[in-house]
Amino acid sequence: MNAEEYKTKLSDYFYGSCAGISVALAKQTGLLDVFYATNSPLTISEIAERNNSKDRYIKELLGSLVSAGVVEISDDSTQFHVPEEHKKHLQEYSVLCAFPTAFAERFNALTECFKKDGPxxxxxxxxxxxxxxxxxxxxxxxxxxxxxxxxxxxxxxxxxxxxxxxxxxxxxxxxxxxxxxxxxxxxxxxxxxxxxxxxxxxxxxxxxxxxxxxxxxxxxxxxxxxxxxxxxxxxxxxxxxxxxxxxxxxxxxxxxxxxxxxxxxxxxxxxxxxxxxxxxxxxxxxxxxxxxxxxxxxxxxxxxxxxxxxxxxxxxxxxxxxxxxxxxxxxxxxxxxxxxxxxxxx
Ligand SMILES: C[S@@+](CC[C@H](N)C(=O)[O-])C[C@H]1O[C@@H](n2cnc3c(N)ncnc32)[C@H](O)[C@@H]1O
Missing domain, CATH: 3.40.50.150 (Vaccinia Virus protein VP39)
Structure with missing residues (x-):
């Protein structure tokens, strides 16, 4: 692998981890459940209303999910949806995307374990x-x-x-x-x-x-x-x-x-x-x-x-x-x- 390919690989991991943690948050906050429950495109307010969430946070997280290609957006940027054939993959991978966040619960404790004189x-x-x-x-x-x-x-x-x-x-x-x-x-x-x-x-x-x-x-x-x-x-x-x-x-x-x-x-x-x-x-x-x-x-x-x-x-x-x-x-x-x-x- 040459230096440029190596850089691309690391950059993919960095951007991929941002997309992954956004998917995990969308799962945990219930945002994904709103998409699973409908076939119709929804506005930010409709999503926030159905999820009992603040519009502003929903908007920002949708920005991540749209840029990552996980959620689709209408040309006028007002409506969002997940196509039916993508939903079962999103369900499976949103659980997997949550694993690193759960691993991270032990990030500090694990850092101590690495030390020669640590636990x-x-x-x-x-x-x-x-x-x-x-x-x-x-x-x-x-x-x-x-x-x-x-x-x-x-x-x-x-x-x-x-x-x-x-x-x-x-x-x-x-x-x-x-x-x-x-x-x-x-x-x-x-x-x-x-x-x-x-x-x-x-x-x-x-x-x-x-x-x-x-x-x-x-x-x-x-x-x-x-x-x-x-x-x-x-x-x-x-x-x-x-x-x-x-x-x-x-x-x-x-x-x-x-x-x-x-x-x-x-x-x-x-x-x-x-x-x-x-x-x-x-x-x-x-x-x-x-x-x-x-x-x-x-x-x-x-x-x-x-x-x-x-x-x-x-x-x-x-x-x-x-x-x-x-x-x-x-x-x-x-x-x-x-x-x-x-x-x-x-
Ligand atoms: C990787 S998880 C697997 C859980 C489950 N068997 C499965 O496949 O989904 C390992 C499980 O072993 C349990 N475990 C670890 N040490 C154990 C022990 N000494 N006695 C009984 N269970 C233990 C953990 O609490 C955890 O639920």
Whole structure:
């Protein structure tokens, strides 16, 4: 890359980050919802009225969104709209654009962690906006239909007949709630260390009147003694690399599973070396999320594993074997080549 191309790249990142944070603000303030709810172009006053906002702020933010090409404007600059075919992309990417703002909640704390004599890590419970966004960004139906059920032999039939299921690091439990709704004869328990996520999960389950699901504040690395040999299926998604001791978490999960039963581990498995990730912005997203979230969570003290999201499939396999699991199948996600479902047996 020559110096001019390098400059263009940096300038794209700068301008792109301005457009991204404007999209995130438009999502958070409800401005985007106004566009989703109508097919007709609207004036600034109509938008402000529908969003219960001040005209002046709406006008300025629309300026950003129009210049970024996210919102369309009439030739006389009086009316604004988002074409119908753009809306589903805007919905998806407005959630993603909000991630950097949530990461930024930990900007100062993370700066301290970099210092040789600073703290080692940051807990998930110290920044709950990211937990909320992770939930919003989840395609639960897709995960259940395409990732979980087809990969585990006989799972659907077992869930139909009624089994005990444990998910740890469940966040607000959206996938577990989807499963509990679909399989009323099975019993589901979701655990997470973040209390507010567990409360949200409980509230959602009770608003759906689900009787076969419970949520508890649980630490994967120290599960209750009466969980031993109790569960017919345990699963985790995007959690084990966040633990200061992944080995300890996996051996606790092994203890909770009945002999012969299955543990599903959905994990980040970004292939290739750092050099092979050069100029790959999807990999850049994973490194960024890991720097802000996963590494500080998995690096709580000097002797922590500090795995982070980029630990790779080989380290996942080693950790699973060390805990006693036998890997019976591995499936790479169709929607994200950096995610693998490891199906393991006790
Ligand atoms: C990256 S998020 C993934 C959330 C959810 N599984 C998903 O895929 O949407 C990691 C989750 O693990 C939880 N977590 C981190 N350490 C944990 C621990 N020691 N025990 C239980 N949950 C933990 C976090 O609170 C967070 O909800």
């Amino acid at each position: 080692y890590g940051i807990n998930y419970s110290q920044s709950t906006s990211v937990c909320k966004l992770i939930g919003e960004n989840k395609n639960c139906e897709g995960i259940i239909e395409n990732q979980l059920l087809p990969a585990v032999p006989g799972l659907k039939e077992k869930l139909d007949s009624g089994i005990d299921v444990l998910e740890l690091g469940c966040n607000t439990g959206l996938v577990l709630i989807g499963l509990a709704t679909r399989f009323p004869k099975s019993r589901f328990l979701g655990g997470d260390v973040v209390e507010t996520s567990i409360e949200t999960g409980r509230d959602m389950a009770s608003s759906l009147n689900l009787k076969n699901i419970e949520f508890e504040v649980l630490d994967i690395m120290d599960l209750p003694t009466d969980f031993s040999d109790k569960y017919d299926w345990c699963f985790v998604q995007d959690v084990i690399h966040d633990l200061p001791k992944p080995d300890k978490g996996l051996s606790e999960l092994y203890r909770c599973l009945k002999r012969g039963q299955v543990f599903s581990m959905i994990e980040c498995t970004v292939p290739g070396s750092m050099a092979q990730h050069a100029n790959n912005l999807h990999a850049c997203y994973y490194y960024t999320a890991s720097t802000f979230m996963c590494l500080p969570s998995s690096f709580q003290q000097a002797d922590s594993a500090a795995a982070g999201a980029m630990w790779g499939a080989d380290n996942v396999r080693k950790a699973l074997y060390k805990a006693g699991f036998k890997i019976i199948n591995e499936t790479v996600s169709e929607s994200d080549e950096f995610i693998t479902h490891f199906v393991c047996q006790k």
